[in-house]
Amino acid sequence: MPREPDIGWQHGKMIGGHRHHVQCNYCHRTMIGGVTRFKKHLASKKGEIKGCDAVPKEVRDIIRKHLAAAKTRKRSTKKDTNVGTDVLNASISDKDTESDESGREIAAGRLESLQTVHEGESPFQVTNESKEDHQLFLPGTREFFDAVSIVPSKDDQGLAPPRATDLGWAHGMMVNGDRQKIKCRYCQKVILGGGISRLKQHLAGERGNIAPCEKVPEDVKAQMHQHLGFKILERLQKQKESEALDSPSQEGREEENSDMVHKFVSPTLTHIRGGKKRAKRTEEEISTRRRRKMLTIAATPVGQSYSHIAFAPQESINQADVAVAKFVYDVGLPLGMVNSLYFQPMVDAICAVGPGYKVPSYHALRGKLLKKIVHETRDLAQEMRKSWETTGCSVIADRWMNKNDQIVVHFLVYCPKGTLFLKSVDASEISSNPESLMVVFDSIVQDVGPKNVVNFVTDCSPSFKTAGKLLMSKYKTFFWSGCASHCVELMLENIAQMDEVKETILKSKGMCQIIYNHPFILNLLRKATGGRDLIQPAISKFATDFLSLQTITSLKEPLHQMFTSDAWVQSPLSKHFLGVELTRMVLDQQFWSSCEDVLKVTKPLTSVLHIANCEERPSMGYIYEAMDNVKGDVKVAFSGKASDYSPYLKIIEGICEEQLHSPLHAAAYYLNPSIFYSPGFSTNKVIQKGLLDCIETLEPNLIAQDMITRQIAFYEDAVGDFSRPVALRGRGSLSPATWWSLYASDYPDLQRFAIRILSQTCSTTRCKKDLNILEQINPKLKNRLESERLNDLLYVHYNLSLQQRQMTTSGTRILATATDPLCSEGINATAADWIEDPGVLIGDRLGWMDVVLPGDTVETTDKKRCRDSEADVIANSLTSGFQNNMYDHCVVSF
DSSP states (O other): OOSSOOGGGGSEEEETTEEEEEEETTTOOEEESOHHHHHHHHTTOOSSSOOOSSSOHHHHHHHHHHHHHHHHHHHHHHHTOOHHHHHHHOOOTTTTTOTTOOOHHHHHHHHHHHHHHTTTTOOOOOOSOOHHHHSOOOTTSHHHHHHTTOOOOGGGTTSSOTTOOOGGGGSEEEETTEEEEEEETTTOOEEESSHHHHHHHHHHTOTTTSOOOSSOOHHHHHHHHHHHHHHHHHHHHHHHHHHHHHOOOHHHHHHHHHHHHHHTSSSSHHHHHHHHHHHHSOGGGOOHHHHHHHHSOOOOOTTOOOGGGGGSOHHHHHHHHHHHHHHHHHHTOOGGGGGSTTHHHHHHHHHHHOTTOOOOOHHHHHTHHHHHHHHHHHHHHHHHHHHHHHHOEEEEEEEEEOTTOOEEEEEEEEETTEEEEEEEEEOTTTTTOHHHHHHHHHHHHHHHOGGGEEEEEEOOOHHHHHHHHHHHHHHOSSEEEEOHHHHHHHHHHHHHTSHHHHHHHHHHHHHHHHHTTOHHHHHHHHHHTTTOOSOOOBSSHHHHHHHHHHHHHHTHHHHHHHHTSHHHHTSGGGGSHHHHHHHHHHTOHHHHHHHHHHHHHHHHHHHHHHHHTOSSSOSTTTHHHHHHHHHHHHHHHTTTOHHHHHHHHHHHHHHIIIIIOOHHHHHHHHHOHHHHTSTTOOOOHHHHHHHHHHHHHHOOOHHHHHHHHHHHHHHHHTOGGGGSHHHHHHHHHSOHHHHHHHHOTTOHHHHHHHHHHHTOOOOOOOSOOOHHHHTTSOTTOOOHHHHHHHHHHHHHHHHHHHHHHHHTOOSOOSBOOSOOTTOOSGGGGGGHHHHSOOSOOTTOOOOGGGSOOTTOSSOOSOHHHHHHHHHHHHHHHHTTTOOSOGGGGOOOOO
């Protein structure tokens, strides 16, 4: 209740202990905005407030007289009020009409902060206060955030209440001196009732109580979010402190802190309020939709920052950076963790709680928190399973070997709604036994449901291929197919063994080994290419080789400019045969011609990798055409000379026929409207047989089979809904499965058949292989409970990773994220032989600290220091036994 009784409280009551939520005793309507707005409701004041229809006439008359008298008192008091003394000495007498007034101590502290931040500008003098009241508020706290946001300009004085210390008054002004009538500075809307709180909700874009401002700047909007978030945090903190008196144990505090992290996934008002609601609910009351929202990431986009960060001293930011770095280095975490979409929300959640937050304990992370997220993940998985009956699914067996030669198989399930990680199996002892593998595969099919499986995808190793075909023969209701990415990788591997290709790759690696082991040359490269790197780490070794060669060729002109620039020519290194050899190769037209010849074959193949690993749409409908286009592109690239392209096509066609081809690919090609209705479409017996095989295998009902064969003529002739203008436009813009779901409702059997085929993937590359997590799964561990816990940890880890991958999709996943090729972590291991030390730079005084890292905007290497050190490099290299051909030192493994 308010500190002083107000006549309004005789006719209404607070809701939920919130003094700004008042329920009328007569009409039972809940008014938001404080007791003054409630009294206007009783008085039936016109404007934004709806009057009470049930209030007695005598009560209405009393309230009207009360409001008129209060307005008169307010105007007379305003004339004799001094801004500075009132801010420090006035009591909080009208707190029921001002939602954000603070006490005298807060006001004094804010003014002290203002005097420090805006020295010489503040008209206020703070006297007779303790040193403790004058101390600066910590950056990021509500007091500091509010204080630096409310410096009034001279022109604004008189447009805000004389005692106003709320940051909202910087963005609104009173109308006719009435603090319950506030005009927004941006959209000019006059807000009636609710005071400054309602203006801030208007600026923050919070819907429900008032229309959001459409003209407010984004930084002001974020500022309002932050401020309103701090106010809710204060209420939660008080509630937590009172609860702590009843349960003072450390375990209780840890639980509260741990829960607070999940309540504040993002410091925006929406997430904070959502957290408050969740705090009032039991776990059993949380709906499936709420659980799904709890898993949704509210990550801060790269380059976006909250406006309050600008108020934090650079020294504080530097200290925070160092604290994070020390933690990462101490624990030995992979540096790529900062790219996780879960990292920044974690930091924001901790900042929202404030100083003193107790992180979850070892046992909490190992126990109750893991249990909670396991349940949330399983709930999300259950929703995904519901879609399998409609779209079908692809079961993926992704094999991987760790450093200890342990063979682990990840089992995942793909559908258009997302990819679900099921489990991992240690297959070290059965990887070469097709029958044993088939038993494991069978258990996975039973878990997924045989009627839901359309495609079972593995790599093309002999044992896995045999096991897949045994499984297909057992059920006869789905297909086994080889991983398209693995098949393309086999093609690239065989092409890389050809003499002319091997020599070109070897030269390119030699050039990169020299450049990426010498700070001066590496800095020069990144300056010449605008920060682009020559090396493109990808999902596999040979994809890395040919994508890097493709990048090198595309940067031919910048490399020419680099090795003919004054910076290079004037460098002592350019005079030594190391530099001479580099310059000669970069300026050698024969080298570039050989690069272009290799790319005539490999560039179309790497394009197939992009299609097979596409995240934006299922790849099944495109893989047949992609491989068909590769063959045609290779012939055209070599001007139709069979002697030139035949060796390459022999490799490609051999793997296609023996490993890659599947009836699903042919049927999906036929059912893809963007391909089928294109002018260049043509069919053949392979496609026709593939379509018939799919009808007989995927549709066990004989009547439905007959209906499909009859209905397919309507698709071929584009009649009915297939001929609608919107269907014609959607052939190329919609995914094939979506197109069928929209325009084939008159042919349900054919529609279901087409959707189930076109909703599949043809690649096993779906989730990252995390060495740290996998190495925790000890195959020799005999404790059943600990094994179950570690398996649940793996389940959560990979499914969070898959969710992150799906939310950040950019169309392809064959390239690594934007990292430094010199980084030794994770996927960059595929580029190891491109950056290894050739052993020719002995005695170089320059080191990694002198290298300009990717993304640096300012060169960190002093040019003079770099040039002075070049003489030492040359002197040492003269005695290092460096041979005439620098490629002799390039250790390349294939």
